[in-house]
Amino acid sequence: MLNDAGFELNHLIQQSSKLRIWARSRLWAQVLAAMAIGVGTGTLLGPAAGLVQPTTAKMIGDWLALPGQLFLGLIAIVLVPLVFSSIVSGLAGVPSNEAMRKLGVRLGLFIVSTTFMAAWIGISLAQLFEPGMGMDLPVDKLPQPATAASGFDLGRLPDMVAGVLPTNPAASVIQGDLLAIVILAVLTGVAATQIQKEKAAPFLALLDSLMSISMTIVKWAMLLSPLAVFGLMAQLMIQIGLDSLLGLLSYVGTVLLGLVLLFVIYAIFLRLIGGLGFSSFLKVAGPNLLLAFSTSSSSAVMPSTIQTARQFQVPDEVAHLVIPLGATMNMAGTALYQSVAILFLAQISGVDLSVTETMLLVGTLVASSIGAPGTPGVSIAILASVAAGFGIPATGLVIILGVDRLLDMSRTVVNVTGDITAAVIMKNTLA
Template sequence: MSQDKQKTHLTLKIVIGMITGIVIGALLQISFDDSGDRVINVFGMAFSTYGFFVDGIFNIGGTIFINSLKMLVVPLVFVSLVCGVSSLSDPSKLGRLGSKSVGLYVMTTFIAVTFALIMALLIKPGEGFVIETEAIFVPTQEHGFAQVIIDMFPSNPINAMAEGNMLQIIVFAVLVGIAMAKCGETGVKVQKAFEMINDVIMKIVLIIMELAPYGVFFLMASLAATTELSAFSNILAYFFLVFFLLIAHALIVYPTMLIVLARLNPLTLLLKMKDTAIFAFSSSSSSATLPITLATAQKKLGVDRSVASFTIPLGATINMDGTAIMQGVATVFIAQVYGVDLSIADLLMVVLTATLASIGTAGVPGVGLIMLAMVLQQVNLPVEGIALIIGIDRLLDMTRTVVNVTGDCTVATIVAKSEGVLNEAIYNTDPFSDEMIEASKVEMHRT
């Protein structure tokens, strides 16, 4: 079975698990109440029918899945960041080209998550949908901006890992990556070891995502059995808000950057991205779309190979604008659902964590959810809230990939223009000309 078919199959299974869980949970809620519940005996122990499923089977299965996501947060963030930063810190790649590319990618991610938080706070997709929970949430202490910056640097990195302090882990990982890049041959050997560890962690991610349909079933069944069904309209509100923000980011932020920073017509880039966007949407992977993205940047947009070969692969690694938008909206949505008020310090923490964590994060299915779990833990929100969005998140993932590859080409074009190596004659060629149509056929055939 091909990789694309496997992704489609997994997506279908997750959607089926979500729908089945909602239906079964709703039937349990309708069928059993205080007067209609029955007692059953299991291995000599008495259970209520409702409690056996909701507090027993569903709770156990859902908790195991959530714990599996939590388990991967620290190793995934630390190892992937060390790998990413150590490769970015190669002295031959640093300089004007590297600083411009990384700076633009980080800036767009910062804009994406900030805009997402603002819109989610204004629209309030989770308002009115409150889940009762016995968990006690400790709000983040209000600190000034100076204290937030100070708290990013760990005095004990091992303790930061044990406590899951993500900002401190990120800073430590960045320092380790830079040190590795400056250690010459020794650093290269250590980097290869980290890359092998990263491959193993990515395989664990894929294994857990294969179990996601069952985890989603348990979580949604438990949720539907204990929540009024009318509240599911809030989940649709979340879906459409994220979708709107993704489209707005691609059609407003990127074109504005092209106009302001490169003095280019953004409509030309958007039209020439058509084939790349279609492939990205179908594959849901920036990495899988990389050959087409590179071909588009060079042959259709006129980006010199020296810039495209560095900036595009870099973007496939660190440009996670779509995921940042999802994390911003999801964090506010889950906070509203659980009745938790996010402070200014919490919101700032979300922006910093989501932006910094984008560096080195691999573009494989499931990583976005683990990154969301990291953000939720950072602001003391329940990771269990992921159950509310995991089913429809697979549907949004395709759109996120389109946004990410569009951002990759946008940054590559701006950097090439600033370096004086953008062929504007190619860029300004009619997107519907015979040359552009033939280029589209060639790159799709090669892929």
């Protein structure tokens, strides 16, 4: 009897040891486990359980999220030099001006077409399911959110376009204006291909060293990723609780359905154009997508996305060019979310939009999504501006603020999937 018990104990110890070794060698398993534990911990500490006072729960959530804040901070430190060096090096590695033109045109068409498609999917689903029609909410009595914005004015469009140019690069770096940095990097990279290679070589060598140093810091940050995921998920559930999700179930379900459809479309592109099966894609890209979900920032996971693209045999010069551009401009998931959200706000406010207004709305959402910073919460500010421009009360934004973080995390997964899809599709462009 004792021998049998000892044998069972040794067997359990061996299995536990194998499980630990298996988990340590697979980041996705660590991230997934951390996410599940974080959701459970946050739910127990959240308002629905009532086990902890709200002020105490908030303080605990802030401490639990500290590794996540450190992770995002480390990424933010190297984001600007990494984006700049990646794009310049990628452009400098393009073999000819013709290849550069071909890559730029194809990437531009991919971004614009998929963003328009995503916006129309969102509009169609919102008109089909009408998630805001069944909600009897006193919008006129809701408090004005702090993110109120001025209306959208087409007359300001020329000034807005001209203002995109980074006339003060130092200020753009200090303010973290990623779109301006991308434009500066594109201009610098194209210019580097037009001068003698001997003159450009020292500058490109410096950027290569800068990229290597940045990627080393990123590797250090990735060591925090399981703790970061646990803390951020716990803090999220403490803040919103399950009641917020149930109260807006129709709206959340409509957005998630649209994101799933867009994800499936990307999967079809990968299969038909990239020759990549869905299971093969998830096996390689899964950890990166889980990290994108927990951080809700396509910019934060951009270094990891580049590595994922390289695992799909995407050439370095393509990966280092397409992924940073995609993290800044390829925001189809954001366009879909904003399409559903804007019609949801219109429905609960009793605002009817004509066909012409709906078409203009789609164009506005596409324009506002392309170039939107890939950071958490930015869609709310864009949404407030677009809503005001179409006469939709911005006060209704407070209704969806409670679940915005969850939807932000979900659309980030789709945005990152779109970046990887673009890189895989473009991988043979320079061949």
